[in-house]
Amino acid sequence: MKRKILSTIVALAVAFTCLGDMSVNAATPEAISEPVISGDNGQMEFLEISEEEVAVEEVPETRLNATDREYADEQFTVSEEGVPYSQRDTVPNTDPNYAYLAQNDVVYQGAIETEKEFRWYAFEIKEKSKITILLQMVETLDADLIMFSLDTETSTLNAINGSAAGGAGVTEYYANVLEPGIYYFTVTGYEGTGQFAFAFFQSSLDANYEVNDTSATATSVALDSSYMGIIDSPFDVDYYKLSVERAYIMNYSITSTNGYSMLLAGKSGDNAGIFKVADGSGNMLIMPGTYYFAVLSQDDKYSVTSTYNINFRTVYTLAADSSANLIGICSEAGIVFQTNSAGSVYYVNGNPININYSYSNSSSNSGGSQSYNISITDRSDVYVYLLDDVPAPSVIYYRNSTRPAMNVGSKAALELTFYSQNEFYNVHCRCTGAYAENNLWKEFKAVTVIIDPATGRLIDIEQFNYFYDFAQGSNSLSFTRPYSDLKLYKYGN
DSSP states (O other), rough: OOEEETTTTTOOOOOSSSEEEOOOOOOGGGOOOOOEEEEEEEOBBBOOOOOSBBOOOOOOOOOOTSSSSSSOOOOOEEOTOOOOOOOOTTTTTSGGOOEEEEOEEEEEEEOOOOOTTTEEEEEEEOEEEEEEEEEEEEETEEEEEEEEEEEETTTTTEEEEEEESSSSTEEEEEEEEESSSEEEEEEEEEOOEEEEEEEEEEEEETTTSSSOGGGGGOOETTTTTEEEOOOOTTTOEEEEEEEEESSSEEEEEEEETOOEEEEEEEEETTOOEEEEEETSSSSSEEEEEEEEEEEESSSSOOOSOOOOOEEEEEEEEEOOOOOOOEEEEETTTTTTEOOOSSSOEEEETEHHHHHOOEEEEEEEEEEEEEEEEEOOOTTTEEEOOTTTTTOEEEEEEEEEEOOSOOOOOEEEEEEEEEEOSSSEEEEEEEEEGGGGOOOOOESSSEEEEETTTTBBEEEEEEEEHHHHHOOOSSSOEEEEOOOOOOEEEEEOO
């Protein structure tokens, strides 16, 4: 573990251990000198986020409900009963009153024997459902598929949509979500004659997300959400669209008893890209952009009852600053630190870090006087301490302190050292009489502080701290180092 120590601030050096407690006590005036930053022998592990993006897979998209030509709105009616006629091979289904019943997961065969002929089929659904029909035909036939809803009060069939792609032998693919009711559809001969076959599928479990069989109709999803779906036919593909406005360390996954896959099927945005984190965790760096994921079966398995679940989980929220491309992660503590290679910009859990600090107080009595003016100024020439171009933050468990800059409960916190070529940390304390030993007037070019990951604000000053390292009294700062090494990652240029 790489640490930084203001080694000459305190004459009596305190040994920092990964698991040991830390308490800071007062030092003598003679011990105060210019801070010198040094590192111990423990070098942080430097891991790079892969420069190679997660590849966009080619997932074939079916042209849904193509309507190259419009259906001529001819009126059709059925008997008052409104109940589809059961299938009988001896009765031709050229009339809607003699429609054949279409049942789930069944392949039907038929023929257009005369040009412009209608072949009728019907079905009833009790709950909102996705209906999928794949119609294929011989090369001598150009047929369309037209869907009708039944008005049970008037026994009228109303055309609602369909698939009417032009060209003999061209496959028609129909997919739509329908409300409960009775429906009819036709295989209509547009030009030519010949045999046809269609597969009929009905499903209801994920009807609220359908139809999402193309990227254009993808279901919008959000981070930190899970979604359930089904693959209801051998040619069903479910698309999901995820849009992010800032960078995240995230994880996406699918669980399925049928072995379905979730693939990155597309992306958009100038900086869009997903990169693997090289630590074996399965985590990804996702940049701002829009992404399309496809869930599909790669071995033709499908089921209207066997569900899959997909999950998009935020591991860490990153700053919306593309220049902060060095990332330090302590998964045990739930802390992510970001900076650039110069150490001039810095964030924790996506929050800008603010080390500005000011404390002023004056008092006097018969025994003497005390005047305190302690400040840290976060200027453009103040940097996070870097060693060999590698940032050197640490993660501690902050317990408590008697003079914090901000009161927080016991929690994991970020430990950082800042430095500058010019003084930016002032300790101006004038004390007289009985308090003369607390007199100190110094300016520093370095300081080690403790940062709250939830806000980016200063919890307390660790080294040099006037009240803990120098002034007399019962003041104390307590923390431990229970965490393993902070792992570092880099992305971008």
